[in-house]
Amino acid sequence: MELTSRKKAVLRALIEDYIQYAEPVGSKTLVERRGLEFSSATLRHEMVELEAMGYLAQPHISSGRVPSPRGYRLFVDELMECHGLSEAEREAINASMRLKAKELDRFILKAGEFLSLLTQYTVYALTPRINQVRLLRFDMFTAGADTFVIVVVTDVHTVKNKVVYPPFPPVEEALRRLTAVLNGHLAGLVLHDVTPENMQVVARRAGEAGAYVPYVTEFLAELSEEFDNREAFLAGQSHMLGHPEYHDSVKARRLLEYLSDSRELARLAGACADEPVRFVIGPENEAEELRDTSVVTASYHVGEHLQGFIGLVGPIRMDYARLASRLIYFAERLGWLLSGDEEGKSNFRSIKM
Amino acid sequence: MELTSRKKAVLRALIEDYIQYAEPVGSKTLVERRGLEFSSATLRHEMVELEAMGYLAQPHISSGRVPSPRGYRLFVDELMECHGLSEAEREAINASMRLKAKELDRFILKAGEFLSLLTQYTVYALTPRINQVRLLRFDMFTAGADTFVIVVVTDVHTVKNKVVYPPFPPVEEALRRLTAVLNGHLAGLVLHDVTPENMQVVARRAGEAGAYVPYVTEFLAELSEEFDNREAFLAGQSHMLGHPEYHDSVKARRLLEYLSDSRELARLAGACADEPVRFVIGPENEAEELRDTSVVTASYHVGEHLQGFIGLVGPIRMDYARLASRLIYFAERLGWLLSGDEEGKSNFRSIKM
DNA sequence: ATTTAGCACTCATGCTATCCGAGTGCTAAC
């Protein structure tokens, strides 16, 4: 059977109506609320065929139609037209980005909270995985009689530090010497390329300051672990309860519980590789728990190599058209901001060598 | 009317039963399930009197009794005996504290998530407000051609830093000089005591390095703002839906929405001054939104001056006895750990001068 | 003076029967 343009129009009208009212749509309703040019009988014909083609489903024999996941898929792929953002919305997004947050993680979290407020959907966000961290510079100094601090500047938005309590009183002079050696041998290297051999060389050159080297090694290992981990956040959980689909608290709870596991969340982004936005509709989800949930994910790019994800989670009956445009715009701004393209106001500009 | 010991026993049995089954408790049920020594008729007498005294309420004329907030209040004040923690639970709490987290905020968040897992209740947590931050030491250095970094070590668990992009290329030599001046004039001062006069003196002594002073001033202002703010977190929202009281999704949503506002959350701790744990039962809450919700809050202490809060939010029918002991133990461990009393393993030991 | 057994009464809950209406498919006329 052929998918005529009228069939498409019917499907589109039906999906839009269902997205709005969350109730099975009948032929008559469709005529009245969507102002289609045909009689309800004609629509019934079309709907029977659309159902045969797998785009619609009927919850009960004498009830209106509901879009099937396949119907939604067609909708997001071809039918919907993304509503543009109003100037006010654009401005609100930009303004939200100006909030102060000290570190990447917290900034992403706050951004997620705002996006959730904007869209009224639950939001998940993944910080970028940083596979290449370049060590720009070391610094070490004492802080109090039995404490010293290691500071390392990286090329990805952050200066990391560690406070160390050695079993012996640290000596400023030795730290200064070790710092010089570290800067001489490790500065400019990529974190992953620092080998035990490197550290041995450093220890040899450091002379009696070599006693401090193990602390540096440990610190670098911790950093490495930290950067390898993508942090995952969830925001706006309460919005989940706003959708009629999750008025059943058992269902809602199961879903929220699933989402509160950050490992699962990390899996959610999947291969949102190149497209600006990716829709995973209901049963297309791998996870059993998400079979009647849709996930819209966009990726944001920081610098050249870093890719993070931010997305919306909601019922299959999602307002894809509205959300997609907002999500894309938001992710784009987020990426720009984190990359430092925004007027240099941010704390996150990557440090250029 | 006098509150005889038998009345107390009846009240206690009734509350325990209600906490367990979440259904109005009748006289006969009470005899059967709680094994009281009296006939149901006798209990009815007592229950009528307890109701007259305001400790019980009857949802419907021919239904069992439900504890009133006043009943709960008596229960938590006098009647309940805190169930101790099993060795396994104690060990789980201790183990959870060993997780690595780089900064105070994230650590508290993770701790809250764990507590929520342990208790199956929604958890809120407030980071300590730090009213006295002592500046121990400054450090400044370049990082790349057009960037420099300011580092300041404080006496409260953290080394803070700021990356600055000045409109002129920073000169290592000048930074070194300014660092020396800063350490000479500001090290040891309390953050709030740094005055514009201080900064002027610094600028004068710094000579041509004075161009960098405004960045330091701005940094200190940001720090000041940051420390004044208590961060608030919420964890385990999904557990809220597990209580029959919140099976109504509208109710649940309203509550979760209220709790997701961190300003409201900050207000929640109220004056949990000296007691190890504070119960706020239903209508005792100031906020309208919490009138049928109970909040159990404990404070944790970091060092001598810092007080943070962590607490549980749930229906009035809360398992106060079980939760209180767990919460107190948890808060105590949290405080110890953050204060560095735990075998020095932590990154958070305060720096002693 | 307490405690208990008995009794009539109340009301929430769950079940069934019924009605209503939105929606359907089909057919025949336009």
Place this chain on the structure above:
DNA sequence: GTTAGCACTCGGATAGCATGAGTGCTAAAT
């Protein structure tokens, strides 16, 4: 190809009814 009409279906709301847990009260038993 489109539309009007019609008989049919079935979910959801509503009313009626039985059930049972629970109550208060009274009178007898301890």
